[in-house]
Amino acid sequence: xxxxxxxxxxxxxxxxxxxxxxxxxxxxxxxxxxxxxxxxxxxxxxxxxxxxxxxxxxxxxxxxxxxxxxxxxxxxxxxxxxxxxxxxxxxxxxxxxxxxxxxxxxxxxxxxxxxxxxxxxxxxxxxxxxxxxxxxxxxxxxxxxxxxxxxxxxxxxxxxxxxxxxxxxxxxxxxxxxxxxxxxxxxxxxxxxxxxxxxxxxxxxxxxxxxxxxxxxxxxxxxxxxxxxxxxxxxxxxxxxxxxxxxxxxxxxxxxxxxxxxxxxxxxxxxxxxxxxxxxxxxxxxxxxxxxxxxxxxxxxxxxxxxxxxxxxxxxxxxxxxxxxxxxxxxxxxxxxxxxxxxxxxxxxxxxxxxxxxxxxxxxxxxxxxxxxxxxxxxxxxxxxxxxxxxxxxxxxxxxxxxxxxxxxxxxxxxxxxxxxxxxxxxxxxxxxxxxxxxxxxxxxxxxxxxxxxxxxxxxxxxxxxxxxxxxxxxxxxxxxxxxxxxxxxxxxxxxxxxxxxxxxxxxxxxxxxxxxxxxxxxxxxxxxxxxxxxxxxxxxxxxxxxxxxxxxxxxxxxxxxxxxxxxxxxxxxxxxxxxxxxxxxxx
RNA sequence: CUCCCCGUAGUUCAAUGGAUAGAACGGGCGCCUCCUAAGCGCCAGAUGUGGGUUCGAUUCCCGCCGGGGAGACCA
Numbered sequence: 001x002x003x004x005x006x007x008x009x010x011x012x013x014x015x016x017x018x019x020x021x022x023x024x025x026x027x028x029x030x031x032x033x034x035x036x037x038x039x040x041x042x043x044x045x046x047x048x049x050x051x052x053x054x055x056x057x058x059x060x061x062x063x064x065x066x067x068x069x070x071x072x073x074x075x076x077x078x079x080x081x082x083x084x085x086x087x088x089x090x091x092x093x094x095x096x097x098x099x100x101x102x103x104x105x106x107x108x109x110x111x112x113x114x115x116x117x118x119x120x121x122x123x124x125x126x127x128x129x130x131x132x133x134x135x136x137x138x139x140x141x142x143x144x145x146x147x148x149x150x151x152x153x154x155x156x157x158x159x160x161x162x163x164x165x166x167x168x169x170x171x172x173x174x175x176x177x178x179x180x181x182x183x184x185x186x187x188x189x190x191x192x193x194x195x196x197x198x199x200x201x202x203x204x205x206x207x208x209x210x211x212x213x214x215x216x217x218x219x220x221x222x223x224x225x226x227x228x229x230x231x232x233x234x235x236x237x238x239x240x241x242x243x244x245x246x247x248x249x250x251x252x253x254x255x256x257x258x259x260x261x262x263x264x265x266x267x268x269x270x271x272x273x274x275x276x277x278x279x280x281x282x283x284x285x286x287x288x289x290x291x292x293x294x295x296x297x298x299x300x301x302x303x304x305x306x307x308x309x310x311x312x313x314x315x316x317x318x319x320x321x322x323x324x325x326x327x328x329x330x331x332x333x334x335x336x337x338x339x340x341x342x343x344x345x346x347x348x349x350x351x352x353x354x355x356x357x358x359x360x361x362x363x364x365x366x367x368x369x370x371x372x373x374x375x376x377x378x379x380x381x382x383x384x385x386x387x388x389x390x391x392x393x394x395x396x397x398x399x400x401x402x403x404x405x406x407x408x409x410x411x412x413x414x415x416x417x418x419x420x421x422x423x424x425x426x427x428x429x430x431x432x433x434x435x436x437x438x439x440x441x442x443x444x445x446x447x448x449x450x451x452x453x454x455x456x457x458x459x460x461x462x463x464x465x466x467x468x469x470x471x472x473x474x475x476x477x478x479x480x481x482x483x484x485x486x487x488x489x490x491x492x493x494x495x496x497x498x499x500x501x502x503x504x505x506x507x508x509x510x511x512x513x514x515x516x517x518x519x520x521x522x523x524x525x526x527x528x529x530x531x532x533x534x535x536x537x538x539x540x541x542x543x544x545x546x547x548x549x550x551x552x553x554x555x556x557x558x559x560x561x562x563x564x565x566x567x568x569x570x571x572x573x574x575x576x577x578x579x580x581x582x583x584x585x586x587x588x
Numbered sequence: 589c590u591c592c593c594c595g596u597a598g599u600u601c602a603a604u605g606g607a608u609a610g611a612a613c614g615g616g617c618g619c620c621u622c623c624u625a626a627g628c629g630c631c632a633g634a635u636g637u638g639g640g641u642u643c644g645a646u647u648c649c650c651g652c653c654g655g656g657g658a659g660a661c662c663a
Contacts, residue, residue: 030604032604032606034606034607035603035607035608035609035610036607036608039607043606043607045605045606048606048643048644051643052642052643058643081607082606082607083606083607083643083644084643085606085607128663130663165663168662168663169662169663170662170663171663247662323661324661325661326661327661336590336591336659337659339661340660340661341661342661343661344661345661347661349661349662349663350662350663374657375592375593375656375657375658376657376658377658378591378592378593378657378658379591379592379658379659402592402593404593404594404656404657405656405657445600445601445602446600446601447601447602449593449594450593450594450601451593451594451655451656451657452600453600455599455600466626467611467612469626470612470626470627472626473624473626473627474627476624476626477623477624477627480623480624481623481624483623484623485623521604524604525604529601529602530602533601533602533603533611536611536612537610537611540611543627543628544627544628544629546623546624546627546628547619547625547627547628547629548628548629550622550623551623552623553623566623587624588624588626
């Protein structure tokens with residue numbers, strides 16, 4: 001089976017190793033595809049690895065390994081080269097057989113069982129529903145969606161989850177911001193809009209909807225709204241005292257709003273939350289990003305899980321009280337300082353609900369839990385893992401993938417990404433300007449832990465030069481050829497693939513066989529970008545071949561074989577692009 | 589001050605400790621009477637710096653220089 005060439009070679013080497021050096025039989029066998037075709041189809045550095053333990057010349061070891069290598073129809077040559085590499089040349093039939101494998105299994109080509117059907121949760125985006133998603137969220141969304149699809153393809157049972165921060169101060173600030181805009185639109189004067197409230201136009205839109213639905217029901221006098229507030233300092237002041245006063249002022253406004261509105265506060269709060277959540281969900285759906293579970297932070301409080309998690313930590317002796325607050329002794333688990341879980345005023349911290357959330361994740365029985373976080377959250381890893389360890393849960397089941405920020409440049413200047421200031425490029429704008437496919441692919445083309453300079457003007461102007469079109473174009477070309485060929489695709493299974501013997505065809509066949517390896521490696525490294533790079537290489541090999549050889553030749557046998565290979569290329573592009581969430585148009 | 593991420597062609601990015609460090613864009617020169625020129629071929633161009641580990645280092649370790657991020661009884 002062409003799909004198993006690598007494991008076949010590994011098995012052969014294992015046998016040779018056992019007879020040459022039984023004492024080192026556990027040495028991991030690494031096979032790589034050499035860059036240089038003159039180094040064969042696969043190469044191993046096994047002899048060089050053994051040189052250390054056997055204390056012998058690597059080339060001698062290589063020779064003995066080659067001598068002991070069991071014969072195989074797949075291998076036409078095993079040569080010793082360089083400092084002690086063993087280079088394997090594969091039978092051309094074994095290479096081109098990949099074409100029929102691809103066509104036979106279709107959408108399933110490349111699927112792996114590496115995940116063993118284990119349950120894995122991928123939690124991503126999880127942005128506060130306090131405003132539109134921006135370009136940074138888009139990166140997390142694209143990465144998470146691609147990673148989830150990749151893991152599913154690699155044999156994992158995947159749950160995609162969005163953690164909704166619907167409890168806490170940020171939601172209160174959004175609600176009060178909406179209400180203040182509403183009051184202004186209703187003609188209530190004399191209330192300055194707080195500079196630390198949410199400034200975006202979408203807040204005004206939500207306020208207008210309140211008027212449309214309920215008229216002046218939520219109007220309250222300005223004096224009552226401002227009663228007891230400390231007022232705002234001079235806008236130009238940026239000292240700590242002024243900052244604190246602004247926050248106090250905002251908190252006082254929130255407190256007044258709750259009192260003045262009574263039960264109606266819940267409506268305003270819920271209205272803002274529902275609107276923003278629906279907006280984000282719609283945005284993500286359009287971006288091809290779907291979630292299986294939308295998990296409410298508030299539910300953790302409602303079900304008492306936060307309290308239970310804290311109690312559990314207390315029972316196990318990991319908490320202490322200092323200055324009226326409850327602290328978790330996270331330093332015992334490698335954190336740099338202890339952390340508060342319950343404040344002096346009795347309120348739980350964000351960290352407390354996070355502990356509860358992770359406890360919940362573990363109780364749901366996932367074999368592996370992956371959190372995709374912005375890089376600014378890296379400091380939270382030790383405390384969350386510490387909490388898991390304190391709860392006698394295995395911290396290693398949790399893997400945190402940090403996504404570096406996308407720094408956006410517009411007109412050569414760094415664009416602000418602050419949600420509160422209302423000055424940001426939204427994901428929706430980016431999608432509209434660049435297109436969903438190009439967006440998804442552009443994000444996928446970067447390693448997630450790599451800083452990303454996103455020049456918006458460049459991305460827009462380069463739309464036609466985006467590599468995504470290069471791959472889509474290869475797909476469209478195959479579609480066009482198949483249409484002009486006009487045969488029944490079922491015939492392709494009967495193609496005589498031995499006719500594909502030019503160097504370009506063998507290189508392309510070899511590339512086709514690489515796909516399953518790319519899937520496994522990418523899944524192992526949580527690195528879907530590897531698929532994007534592979535697809536670029538695949539498309540390049542195809543375009544080169546397309547320009548060099550004609551597929552629809554007169555010779556019926558050769559024509560069938562070439563069309564079959566083109567169809568295999570198309571199939572792999574589809575399988576790969578499906579993981580990346582990018583469409584494959586049949587014509588361009 | 590402490591910690592984290594990152595320094596690779598002019599630019600944006602690749603490279604499980606392997607052989608001659610790969611692409612793309614930009615620059616130069618060619619290719620459409622031929623299945624889609626959103627394509628192909630060729631040329632020029634790079635590992636910040638100083639040590640260490642070893643058969644071998646872009647990769648691992650330490651120093652320095654440079655860029656980004658984090659430090660709360662905030663979320």
